[in-house]
Structure formats: C-alpha cells, structure tokens
Amino acid sequence: xxxxxxxxxIASGKSTVSNLFRDSGVPVVxxxxxxxxxxxxxxxxxxxxxxxxxxxxxxxxxxxxxALLGQIVFSDPSKRQLLNRLLAPHISYSIVWExxxxxxxxxxxxxxxxxxxxxxxxxxxxxxxxxxWVDPKVQIxxxxxxxxxxxxxxxNRINAQLALDWKKSExxxxxxxxxSLDDTKQQFQEVLMKVSEPLTWKERxxxxxxxxxxxxxxxxxxxxxxxxxx
Ligand SMILES: CC(C)(COP(=O)(O)OP(=O)(O)OC[C@H]1O[C@@H](n2cnc3c(N)ncnc32)[C@H](O)[C@@H]1O)[C@@H](O)C(=O)NCCC(=O)NCCS
Ligand SMILES: Nc1ncnc2c1ncn2[C@@H]1O[C@H](COP(=O)(O)OP(=O)(O)OP(=O)(O)O)[C@@H](O)[C@H]1O
Numbered sequence: 001x002x003x004x005x006x007x008x009x010i011a012s013g014k015s016t017v018s019n020l021f022r023d024s025g026v027p028v029v030x031x032x033x034x035x036x037x038x039x040x041x042x043x044x045x046x047x048x049x050x051x052x053x054x055x056x057x058x059x060x061x062x063x064x065x066x067a068l069l070g071q072i073v074f075s076d077p078s079k080r081q082l083l084n085r086l087l088a089p090h091i092s093y094s095i096v097w098e099x100x101x102x103x104x105x106x107x108x109x110x111x112x113x114x115x116x117x118x119x120x121x122x123x124x125x126x127x128x129x130x131x132x133w134v135d136p137k138v139q140i141x142x143x144x145x146x147x148x149x150x151x152x153x154x155x156n157r158i159n160a161q162l163a164l165d166w167k168k169s170e171x172x173x174x175x176x177x178x179x180s181l182d183d184t185k186q187q188f189q190e191v192l193m194k195v196s197e198p199l200t201w202k203e204r205x206x207x208x209x210x211x212x213x214x215x216x217x218x219x220x221x222x223x224x225x226x227x228x229x230x
Pocket of ligand 1: 009010011031032035066067069070073080083084087091114115116117157160161
C-alpha cells in the first residue's frame with residue numbers, strides 16, 4: 001500500500017487537487033472532514049471543546065460555532081495549541097481507521113489530504129509527499145474571497161501554519177497552483193502517473209493482497225517442511 005501525503009498551506013488548493021484524485025478513482029482520506037466529524041454534537045471531541053471553551057462556543061443548535069472557534073484559535077496561539085492537543089488523538093485515530101478500511105478493501109494507493117501533515121509529524125507515514133504551493137499574494141486573495149474574511153484574519157490563518165516555502169522544500173512533488181485550474185490539471189496528470197507507478201516490493205508487502213500472499217506462502221512452506229520431516 002502506498003500512502004501519498006497531500007498538503008500545503010491554507011487555501012493553497014488541496015481540496016481542489018484531492019477532488020481530481022477522487023475523480024480519477026484514487027481514494028482520499030480528508031483530515032478536514034475528519035476534524036469536523038470528531039466534533040459533532042455529543043461526541044467526545046465536542047465534550048472536550050465545550051469543557052475547555054465554555055458553553056458560549058455553541059450555536060443554539062448545540063453544534064460548535066466554528067466561525068467563533070476559528071476567530072479565537074487563529075488569533076491566540078495558546079488557544080490553538082489547546083484545541084490541537086484536545087483533538088489530535090481523535091483526528092489521528094480516525095485517520096488510521098479510514099486507512100484501515102481502505103486497506104481491507106484492497107486499495108493500493110491512498111491519498112492523505114492533511115493540512116497539518118508536517119506540523120503533526122504525520123509526514124513520517126507518507127511517501128511521496130505532494131505539496132500544493134501557491135504564490136503568497138494569490139493565496140491570500142483566494143482565502144479572502146473564499147472565506148469572506150479580512151486581510152488580517154487571513155494572515156493570522158496563514159501564520160498559524162509552517163511556512164509554505166519550507167513545506168515546498170520538503171516535498172517530493174510540488175504542484176504550483178498559482179495559475180489557472182487548467183494549468184493545475186495539466187500538472188496533476190503527471191503527478192497521477194507518478195503516484196500510480198507500480199508499487200515497490202515494500203509497498204506490496206504492506207498491501208492487503210501482499211500480506212495475504214506472505215501468509216499463504218508461509219503456511220504452504222511450513223506444511224511442505226512438515227511433510228518432508230515426516
Ligand atoms: C478552528 C476550526 C474550528 C475552524 O473551522 P473552519 O470551518 O473555519 O475551518 P476548516 O476546519 O474548514 O479549516 C480550514 C483550514 O484551516 C486550517 N486549519 C485548521 N485547523 C488548524 C490548526 N489547528 N492550525 C493551523 N491551521 C489550521 C487548515 O488549512 C484547514 O484546511 C477548525 O479548523 C478546527 O476545528 N481546527 C482544529 C482541527 C484541526 O487541526 N484541523 C486540521 C486537520 S489536520
Ligand atoms: N487554480 C485555481 N484557480 C482559481 N481558483 C482556485 C484554484 N485552485 C483553487 N482555487 C480556489 O481557491 C480556494 C482555495 O482552494 P481549496 O479550497 O482547494 O484550498 P485548500 O488548500 O483545500 O484550503 P483549506 O486549507 O482551507 O482546506 C477555493 O475557493 C478554490 O475554488
């Protein structure tokens with residue numbers, strides 16, 4: 001099994017590219033979706049947030065007020081670290097569970113779309129790592145236009161993550177998403193070919209079918225050895 005890391009900065013185009021992977025039939029585990037699931041009303045993540053941030057963090061429906069929580073944590077690093085500490089175990093557990101389900105289905109290549117891949121050191125699990133890079137001016141413009149936030153709020157969100165240029169320097173594959181969608185789609189075709197290359201023998205051993213083959217060969221080997229000994 002090949003675990004491909006897909007990361008970048010906020011609004012650098014991860015979801016755009018992970019949708020291209022999905023459309024090409026490659027399964028994607030999306031950490032942002034998981035991070036939403038683990039704080040659904042009544043979950044353990046939700047209870048932890050209410051305990052730490054108080055009832056004022058809830059909407060009338062009882063759901064977390066994400067806009068308010070975002071305002072708090074993106075303007076106060078200590079609150080953000082607190083939130084990260086509270087949710088990290090739930091998010092990583094769910095990511096592992098999603099990978100396990102895809103492994104059991106026999107999937108050979110899985111994309112892990114994780115915005116904080118480097119920050120959470122999950123990059124150790126993934127190879128290759130794709131970084132979505134975008135020109136800083138374009139990034140802030142897209143963030144403001146998508147989220148309708150002020151320039152200051154957008155900059156706070158960008159500053160809450162490791163520098164995108166540093167992430168780029170750590171990447172195995174870089175997609176420059178500063179241009180048009182067509183330009184990104186063109187780069188994507190090459191990346192798709194790369195991540196779809198035949199698995200290495202280590203990756204094959206880590207896949208479901210590889211493991212089954214090892215178990216079957218070992219069992220046959222043991223049986224033959226026993227027969228020869230008798
Ligand atoms: C702060 C919250 C409530 C804001 O919610 P909101 O709906 O406005 O944003 P959303 O969840 O869609 O995240 C948008 C982007 O913000 C960035 N981001 C999210 N959380 C963080 C964080 N703790 N630190 C840095 N950047 C973050 C990511 O690039 C993400 O793609 C939410 O992001 C959250 O619960 N974050 C903590 C969970 C987490 O670490 N998520 C990232 C998954 S690895
Ligand atoms: N090449 C492009 N040209 C124009 N707009 C783009 C391009 N790529 C992405 N966008 C737009 O920029 C915004 C950010 O893209 P996207 O949501 O894919 O980023 P992201 O990295 O997943 O963001 P986040 O970190 O918040 O999850 C979206 O509104 C998207 O439609």
